[in-house]
Amino acid sequence: MSQAHIRAAMSGQPNCGKSTMFNAITGGSARVGNYPGITVDRLEGTYRKNGYEIKLVDLPGTYSLTSYSMEEVVARNVIVDEHPDVVINMVDATALERSLYLAVQFMEIGAPLVLGLNMMDEVKRNGVAIDTKKLSQLLNVPVVACTARLGQGREELMAEVVQLAKDTKGLWKPIRLSYGPDLDPILERMAKRIEEEGFMTGRHDPRWVAIKYLEGDELVIEAGRAAGPLSAELEAVCAEAEKTTRLNSNTTPDAIIADWRYGFINGLLKQGVVTGGDELRRNMSDNIDRVVTHKLLGPLIMAGMLWAMFYITFTLGAYPQGWIEDGFTALSDLGTTYIPEGYVQSLIVNGIIGGVGAVIGFTPLILIMFAMLVFLEDLGYMARVAYMMDKVMRIFGLHGMSVMPLIMSGGIPGGCAVPGVMCARTLRSPRERLATILTAPFMVCGAKTTAYLMLVAAFFPQSPTGAMFAVVIAAWAFVLLVSRLLRWTVVKGESTPFVMEIPPYRLPTLRGVAVHTLERVWQYVKKAGTVILAVSIVMWAVMTFPELPEDTVASFDARRSIAEEQVKTANPQATGEDLDKLVSDAQTPITDEQNEAALQYSVGGSVGSFLKPVTDLAGFPWQANIALIGAFAAKEVFVSTMATAYSMGEVDPEDATSLSDRLAADPAWTLPAILSVFVFMLLYTPCMVTVVCIAKESNWKWALFSVGGSMAFAFVMAVVVFHTTKLFV
DSSP states (O other), X not given: OOSSEEEEEEEEOTTSSHHXXXXXXXXXXXXXXXXXXXXXXXXEEEEEETTEEEEEEEOOOOSOSSTTSHHHHHHHHHXXXXXXXXXXXXXXXXXXXXXXXXXXXXXXXXXXXEEEEEOHHHHHHTTOEEOHHHHHHHHXXXXXXXXXXXXXXXXXXXXXXXXXXXXXXXXXXXXXXXXXXXXXXXXXHHHHHHHHHTOSTTTSOHHHHHHHHHHTOHHHHHHHHXXXXXXXXXXXHHHHHHHHHHXXXXXXXXXXXXXXXXXXXXXXXXXXXXXXXXXXXXXXXXXXXXXXXXXXXXXXXXXXXXXXXXXXXXXXXXXXXXXXXXXXXXXXXXXXXXXXXXXXXXXXXXXXXXXXXXXXXXXXXXXXXXXXXXXXHHHTHHHHHHHHXXXXXXXXXXXXXXXXXXXXXXISSSBOHHHHHHXXXXXXXXXXXXXXXXXXXXXXXXXXXXXXXXXXXXXXXXXXXXXXXHHHXXXXXXXXXXXXXXXXXXXXXXXXXXXXXXOOOOOOOHHHHHHHHHHHHHHHHHHHHTHHHHHHHHHHHHTTOSOOOHHHHHHHHHHHHHHHHHHHHHOXXXXXHHHHHHHHHHHHHHXXXXXXXXXXXXXXXHXXXXXXXXXXXXXXXXXXXXXXXXXXXXXXXXXXXXXXXXXXXXXXXXXXXXXXXXXXHOTTOOHHHHHHHHHHHHHSOXXXXXXXXXXXXXXXXXXXXXXXXXXXXXXXXXXXXXXXXXXXX
């Protein structure tokens, strides 16, 4: 290890403030959440001071290093394979006993450890005192008091990292815990055999391998079987150990190991490390939870919260949304005025400004919705939602922890299926994980939110809140229904017990909410400026070419000339602007007819017409056919494509009619057709990025199943909704 360069890993249990401290140290923007599994990607940052450059890796939040979940496996593999010079373990100081369990496992593996006791402000406020010096002496690791959300302890933590790296020089020293008279002799025997045979010792400490065998760690045992015949011998010893522990204490070796680890921590804390009680904080959270998670009040509060979010979004967001739409209208006017009529004008005004502008116009609504969602996440409320939903989830073959991936995917509109699918890694049962992955894309992600906001504004202007609320409830209903179907058929299996931490309530900081909200909004805007811009241009081209034959154009020109002559004949006294207006009014229906004919003649129109016999069963307007195809790239493209389709050819600077108004004026959008498109949009094929993500998290077989299955299910449901609704309207 170079003295100037240090490699460090940031670790900790979910909700311990790990990502907040990572951000404070690196100045980055790692995501903070109050539920397991939020840090599903590898995040890296750099800290430089006094000639030292520390490369910091943010590990996934994990409760242990046993291979129960993907988060735990990833965290362990990074530590074992990359062998960082120092591991920083952030600990929730308000729950010290539980939090030190992970620290003990790091010490068992031998990682040079710096302990960061976070939330020390809450500890003090609750009348509790933690003797960090004593804890450091007892554990023989540096301990730093921190308050991550305020950045307190950051510099001290990094100073200890530098000092520890200098002291250890990259050497790891595993500690040896006792696991009682039954297991200690067995562990010694196993560790000796492992050492003699050099069995997996290139990667792991021999005693640690023995412990993992006794814990029944599937990945280690699987690797052991591939490493050599000693694995069979070790497994036989484990079977003997289990017989012994069952006879002597009616339990299993892994339970004994966990008990002795907690016993070690208990004994540690009883040596005067912690004084005082933390009743106040716990009582406050408990008192709030008595209402918020009440059997009857809890769901009502949850529904009310959702309703309030939509109401605030639509009411407050309408003003800035109008300003942005006015801005893009002005931009279109400029383009129409100063760019000569032709392809370039059409591309810029209709393709680019019309397409991207339609998506950007919804940014204020997205921003407001994200801000409220981030606030609730950081407050700790979303973990309560998971807790309340567990019983419902079980009925449909899912797990309480499935709620988080579903919410992240858009259970509360504005999420994204990609992190939602990745977040499903926290589920321990492969079947529950797969069912969650396959149904998460049904939720109302940020992209779908944009499309629904536009459609709701067009067709339900009197009750947008209620309409949006109904869309979300429908999404949840479909997710539960399809999950149940999947668990009965292609992903059968038993459910696993619910284990999830319910963190205490913490008031988020304004900065934290602002940073995380802007982070999401920026991703949205960036997407509009890249993917959606590119797709908008492509969609403009397929809806522009080929153009109508010359003789057809000539026939429309002739009809306009005839209309003009008829107006002049009928109004001999009219002159100037009055005459121009009368002529324009008479020619507009002909121009609209020509625009529609041009669209239908284009490649896009041909595709729409080709699909029409099929999509007529679901009542889709032909423009929706093209928009839904384009939306496979990214769901936001639905809006931009519709904007292009409904503004194509209409470049009148005086025409400021919004897309929603144009949709509402189109007679093809009957109520059955509207509801049919709503349902299809909700259920059909995930966007391309999500499909790739599903393939990575499962395999391509399930990814293709997701594409084909979703498409078929969405179409069947759209047809059912269309024809059922027609019976009543």
